[in-house]
Amino acid sequence: MKPIIIGIFAALFFAFTFVLNASMDASGGSWIWSAALRYIFMVPFLLVIVMVRKNLKPLLEEMKRAPTAWLLWSFIGFGLFYMPLCYAAAYSPGWLIAGSWQITILSGSLIAPFFFVTIHTSKGPILRREKIPYRGLSFSLIILLGIIIMQLEAAQKISLEVFLLGFLPVLVASFSYPLGNRKMMELCDGRLDAYQRVLGMTLASLPFWFILSMYGLSTVGLPSLNQSFQSLIVAICSGVIATVLFFMATDLVRKDMKKLAAVEATQSLEVLFALAGEILILSIALPSSTSWIGIMIVMIGMVIHSQASMKKSSFIPENVMRN
Template sequence: MLAILGVWLVIMGKARLGLDAIKIFFRHWIFWTVAGSVGFGVFYALITFSSVFAPGWVVAATWQTTILATPLVLLAFGRKVPLKALALTVIIFIGVILVNLEQASATGLREVLWGALPVLVAAFAYPFGNQLVWEARKGEKSFVPSIDHPVMDDPFCRVLLLTLGSLPLWVILIAVTTPPPPSAGQVMQTAIVAACSGVIATSLFLYARHHARSTAELAAADCTQSMEVVFSLAGEAILLGHVMPGILGWGGIALTMVGLMLYVTFQSRQ
């Protein structure tokens, strides 16, 4: 991600802005290490761990609990969240349970727990890290540094800052797990994920979040992640030839999608 971001900023004529981002990082290195390690490090590490034990569509469906986590994270930052909206997350949570029940019947409870529990933690880590950045840009919280600089308005620079902040966690994980050198295939797959998910998708997501002016708009932006389930299913069926979910799985996905649509509809009326 660092290599791709560096090349992209140079191509876009934003090399000086990228250097400013590095200066901002060292000026507030504790903040960015916390935000990056939680929002990027914990998130990516746990999602990757879960993918070993569960299909991508199950991980994506379970990930929808981040919609449940977002209001709780906003409340933790002292932001007001409509209580009625929280009730709609019950529908989403039931859908997630159905998806994992079907997976449990196919693979066993142990695999489901190893596949689902890390995703639940990641579902809180991602919005927490992103909200730290949003609060730093707003400059309204005493426990978060106020960072009023053009780099905070550029989504690629924000991704760069979070990526830099996550590096200490990756170093610790490598030291603890001592993995073997990656194969050529792993390097290529990682490069694709870094470009599509880490740089493009995350930059677009942070761009949308940056323009949110209320908790309702923040929650609506986070709800867009619901389409992960659809794309994961399509990708696994077309590219990997995986078996499609059964009746219980489809029912869980349907409940999740309906709950998310109702959630966004309710938020848009606030």
């Protein structure tokens, strides 16, 4: 259960993203700076951590081996993940974005065919495409059902345009984050720890954030002091702490697609943590009885998903290596 527990703590700190992005938008901040400042602020913190651990040189050497792959998967895993989330915050309330983001529970399972395993036989190595873990996917649908019920009443009060502008960008983000994360795990193959991998991906995504910052300067001007401060909090809580915790959890189960899906499913708890944060910080109304039913279904789905994945996990023999 260790990866599951770490994943739950990651979800807690990830929830700061939805609450503070909603707060920044409510105070007139631009989604452009909410996205760019988070990753720019992450660099010095991660750099200090990796340098203190004396792991910077191995990271730089690893990045030199495949610079194109680092740029590509960091752009997808970080750029196409966080920019759409911040864009959606400009059009939809935080609770809707947090709920829509849980589609990543399904996305993480559906991208399995993008990966291969190499099976060494007497006739030579054979590539086999990964299969979608349908059993784990069925448990993910239980969690998703709970989220839909939890937000059904509130969703009826917003327009279709607001829903689409909030949902479609999040849909892109839901596929981009697990795809970029898994591809980087595949590329590093356990040679880097979570701190190194997060720093490496942050550094590799900086060109994109600098370009976005230039666009922000030319369109909305400099960010306010309040937005900069809140972006700093998001960078520390969500960008550094939550991302490192989540990467640690996925690293522990990187060779088991069923357990990996279970760890990724823990992120459904972001909805509950974000809801609590918005009640405490933004003073939103308490959930209705229908929403509480959805919350209970989410919790039940989480328990079933994690237990089933831990009891019956896929075993990879020593002669099977992931591509």
